[in-house]
Amino acid sequence: MFKKVLVANRGEIALRIIWACQEMGIKTVAVYSEADKDAHHVHCADEAICIGPARSTDSYLKVPNVISAAEVTDADAIHPGYGFLSENAHFAEICDACKIKFIGPPPRILNLMGDKARARETMQKEGVPVIPGSKGVIASEEAAMKLAGEIGYPVILKASGGGGGRGMRIVRTPEEISVAFRTAQNESEKAFGSPHLYLEKYIEGAKHIEVQIAGDEHGNVATLGERECSVQRRHQKLIEEAPSPLLTDRARKKLMKTAYRAARGVGYANVGTFEFLFDREGHFYFIEANTRIQVEHPVTETVMGVDLIQEQIKLAAGERLALPATDMRMRGHAIECRINAEDPDSFMPAPGTINGLSFPGGPGVRIDTAAYSGCVIPPHYDSLVAKVIVAGKTRADAIAKMRRTLEYTRIDGIRTNISLHLKILADPEFRDGTYTTAFMDRYFPKRDRGATF
Numbered sequence: 201m202f203k204k205v206l207v208a209n210r211g212e213i214a215l216r217i218i219w220a221c222q223e224m225g226i227k228t229v230a231v232y233s234e235a236d237k238d239a240h241h242v243h244c245a246d247e248a249i250c251i252g253p254a255r256s257t258d259s260y261l262k263v264p265n266v267i268s269a270a271e272v273t274d275a276d277a278i279h280p281g282y283g284f285l286s287e288n289a290h291f292a293e294i295c296d297a298c299k300i301k302f303i304g305p306p307p308r309i310l311n312l313m314g315d316k317a318r319a320r321e322t323m324q325k326e327g328v329p330v331i332p333g334s335k336g337v338i339a340s341e342e343a344a345m346k347l348a349g350e351i352g353y354p355v356i357l358k359a360s361g362g363g364g365g366r367g368m369r370i371v372r373t374p375e376e377i378s379v380a381f382r383t384a385q386n387e388s389e390k391a392f393g394s395p396h397l398y399l400e401k402y403i404e405g406a407k408h409i410e411v412q413i414a415g416d417e418h419g420n421v422a423t424l425g426e427r428e429c430s431v432q433r434r435h436q437k438l439i440e441e442a443p444s445p446l447l448t449d450r451a452r453k454k455l456m457k458t459a460y461r462a463a464r465g466v467g468y469a470n471v472g473t474f475e476f477l478f479d480r481e482g483h484f485y486f487i488e489a490n491t492r493i494q495v496e497h498p499v500t501e502t503v504m505g506v507d508l509i510q511e512q513i514k515l516a517a518g519e520r521l522a523l524p525a526t527d528m529r530m531r532g533h534a535i536e537c538r539i540n541a542e543d544p545d546s547f548m549p550a551p552g553t554i555n556g557l558s559f560p561g562g563p564g565v566r567i568d569t570a571a572y573s574g575c576v577i578p579p580h581y582d583s584l585v586a587k588v589i590v591a592g593k594t595r596a597d598a599i600a601k602m603r604r605t606l607e608y609t610r611i612d613g614i615r616t617n618i619s620l621h622l623k624i625l626a627d628p629e630f631r632d633g634t635y636t637t638a639f640m641d642r643y644f645p646k647r648d649r650g651a652t653f
């Protein structure tokens with residue numbers, strides 16, 4: 201097992217990883233930017249090193265700075281958390297070259313899944329259902345026009361170097377495709393350094409359901425149930441839950457078998473998530489794979505009774521997977537609400553200083569946060585302040601518990617989206633579980649709708 205892990209992240213996930221290491225008897229190194237010198241994670245780790253100015257491109261994203269911090273502290277592994285360098289194959293390769301274990305999948309998997317068109321092609325070859333669309337990237341505007349005509353509108357253009365909804369364009373008529381293709385290409389080039397696009401039939405009113413998987417370095421893979429993530433706004437998830445409300449046991453079995461085949465087929469190692477879209481007929485299709493621990497991992501931990509961060513560390517250390525392949529059962533129901541520092545009317549990030557903070561407790565309540573009374577939420581990073589995760593025997597119990605928990609949560613000094621969460625939890629469509637990715641459109645003016653870049 202590792203002796204010392206460097207945590208290449210900040211906020212709640214840095215704390216979550218540091219605490220997991222402490223429980224495993226592993227020493228920890230925190231890194232921080234100048235804006236984070238008083239951050240909670242800095243004070244919890246055994247050592248802390250400043251890696252640069254506030255801007256993440258000058259600190260948390262700067263490979264030489266992170267590697268140097270690991271070298272000078274003699275860390276034998278790096279946990280990248282989510283975001284920042286977590287899915288960066290180049291960074292994982294540098295770690296390898298420096299004999300520092302990257303706690304995540306090998307560069308081969310990061311490269312494969314980071315290229316969304318290649319991931320799609322590979323999954324199709326493995327016998328995993330994908331949405332009708334292009335084979336790999338589309339060569340030209342003319343090819344896009346021809347293919348869209350064959351598949352039928354609406355279609356969606358996606359940046360192969362993108363993911364998570366960034367760089368997508370929905371195209372509803374042949375007249376729109378030429379402009380959409382060119383602007384998507386330009387934007388993709390600017391944002392991801394590659395103009396490559398792929399095309400899919402656009403599925404209206406889909407459910408976004410993802411499967412947590414884990415794999416060891418000896419070829420063993422396990423599925424750990426699904427998470428329903430259809431409550432999103434501008435591709436930022438707001439609420440996640442497990443199990444997915446209306447999924448039958450039969451459909452779940454089929455989904456787990458498919459995710460197992462997908463992960464096994466590519467020789468997946470460490471933890472990951474395979475994302476699927478369910479159409480209105482209940483058919484599901486692979487859309488992309490995320491090669492990191494995700495923000496919403498506590499939902500799975502709650503219903504599965506596993507510690508996914510500890511699993512990640514053990515798997516990276518070469519341990520064999522100690523989980524059954526596809527028949528691990530979820531127990532009860534878990535819901536997570538992401539509390540963001542944002543203006544409740546404009547939904548713009550609203551950083552600032554928290555001058556008072558209080559969370560209620562009780563059985564089945566988990567709060568993952570790095571916030572404390574007096575802490576600053578800097579404007580340089582994402583606006584996540586806390587994750588509130590509840591467990592109930594049934595979905596109705598979990599919803600009731602979440603409403604009670606949020607009603608007694610006090611965060612003073614900054615504006616948050618707690619009121620929005622309470623509205624969603626009271627919404628009939630959320631409560632009956634029929635909600636789809638179109639759900640949040642109802643809460644916002646028309647200009648805010650749909651996939652934007």
Ligand code: MV4
Pocket residue numbers: 331356363364365400401402403404406408430432435475477487488637638650651
């Ligand atoms: C789609 C889709 C419909 N059809 N692809 C968004 C996140 C990224 N992982 C994939 N996403 C989608 N891909 C096809 N072929 C719908 C989504 C989608 C979505 C689209 C518009 C507005 C909100 C959305 C929320 C979740 C998923």
